[in-house]
Amino acid sequence: MSALLELLNVSKHFKVDSGLLGLKSDFVRAVDGVTLDVRKGETLGLVGESGCGKSTLARCIMGLNGVTSGEILFRGRSLATWEEKRLRRHMQMIFQDPYSSLNPRQKIGSIIREGLDIHEIGTPAERKAKVEELLGLVGLRPEHASRYPHEFSGGQRQRVAVARTLALDPQLIVCDEPVSALDVSVQAQVLTMLKHLQKRFDLTYVFISHDLAVVSHISDRVAVMYLGRIMELSPSETLFATPRHPYTEALLSAVLSPDPTDRAERIALTGDLPSPMNPPTGCPFHPRCPKAFEKCPNARPELKEIEPGVRVACWLY
Template sequence: MPPLLELINVTKHFKVRSGMLGLQAGTVRAVDGVSLTVNKGETLGLVGESGCGKSTLAKCIMGLESVTSGEVVFKGRSLSSWDEKKLRRNMQMVFQDPYSSLNPRQKIGSIIRESLDIHHIGTKEERKEKVIELLRLVGLRQEHGQRYPHEFSGGQRQRVAVARTLALDPDLVVCDEPLSALDVSVQAQVIGLLKDLQTRFDLTYVFISHDLSVVSHISDTVAVMYLGRIMEIGPSETLFADPKHPYTKALLSAVLLPDPTRQAERIALTGDLPSPMNPPSGCPFHPRCPEAFDKCRRGRPNLMPLDTGVKTACWLYGSE
């Protein structure tokens, strides 16, 4: 069976203009040659520092941003060949801020029902029943449909966003930092909700986060992104138990341990994330890498499969 979603060498560059004439001053390489696959019913976790291109890649997957080069293939068809209306029925997104993604002038019931109205799904009475069912699925009551977004907590608003996402019975849901605006206790509730809904409806997730502990809990496969490129990708348990790339090791060393008696060995990265307008030559991580050597500065490594099932883009393990 072919993968539900496939990215083939996807790039997304933004032109930067300056001056009164708007002349091009440079190019931001937000996504720089990303290839990956996601199978039906799986969860792909996408992690990395802020500014590494995760959200831009999410928008490319959704068709909200057109790719500069490469191809996004969904259900065996190029994204560009899909009718916009049909695509939205099959692919939905949960945004980072549950408040700004909801219309403050609409009641919750109307927000959830809107997509059903646009796509003319069912009768008026059937749509009303569907909204009640969706509210129940995400742990809200029928009377909540008569309230406005500002009358809910952050966790409840994110539940509303999830209910709206499920209204059209999509195959793929892209979750772009859906927990970052929530308290830790609420995060656990939303994670449980997402996992339960995935099992019930056979959903496929692309889950974007900078919180590795959350990603390890929800993901089947994890891709580590840095400066627009995938640095390491593999099964979640394997990658977290035995990371190979120095960048992945540094990210994992920053995760807080639940046992206060254990002392974690931190890997401190020096310097800031380089500008995507002027990426370094060779491996993009080499200016901050504690294990870099001459070859890292000269050539850019491709992802190489290792015996553990993980693929890593690092000269320490050779490269294709």
């Protein structure tokens, strides 16, 4: 399966002024040397604690944040060489909050049609028909086009956001926590819809979430992120059955089991997530790692393939 998207040692640092009159400067290392590939037609899940850099990485992929170093390739070409208007036809994004991502002053039909208008695709009649078709694909009715976002529930608004992303027939959709703001029953409906649309239109997803149950349900492969770096990358079934990195083990141990007799031991991490302004030396996870040893604080492990399809950044391997 060929790579549709490639990230080559991508970093994104934000400058922060501090001290008297802002004369001192420091950098928040939100993304710190990420190397990934996303294969055509797959769903790559991206998980990690809040503040680990997932959303920043998503915005870098979309070209909304320029990278500090490294390179992002889409269809073998650097994002820097793509004209932004052309790139938007191939890459779209679903945001976490379906209300704030929709213009409250625009009707739903206008929101979905906006991309078609900007790219001058089809006649006005064809655009209207396309909007009605898209509404049907996401489980809404044609008459909904004349309503405003506040007239819909959260789940319906997220369906509108999905319809908007599909308007330009993209190849890649970055889903940034697309169901975290929804009720559990609505989450299941939206996830089922996303999987159906993926099969129908041969879509590729980067699916970002902190909910491991959701990620295991929808993802083909999963990347585990910590303090701006990828700790583990593995097929979904393999990762959830036999996690390799101690951080992945700790994350999975926190997932509640539906079986009340399951008494699996919880791995409690000590301390808080370190500041991305002053990350630890060596392995970024070593101050909280229950398996750390003398090498961990002194040298940073690279993401290394330990068996086919499984990559881990840990000195244990």
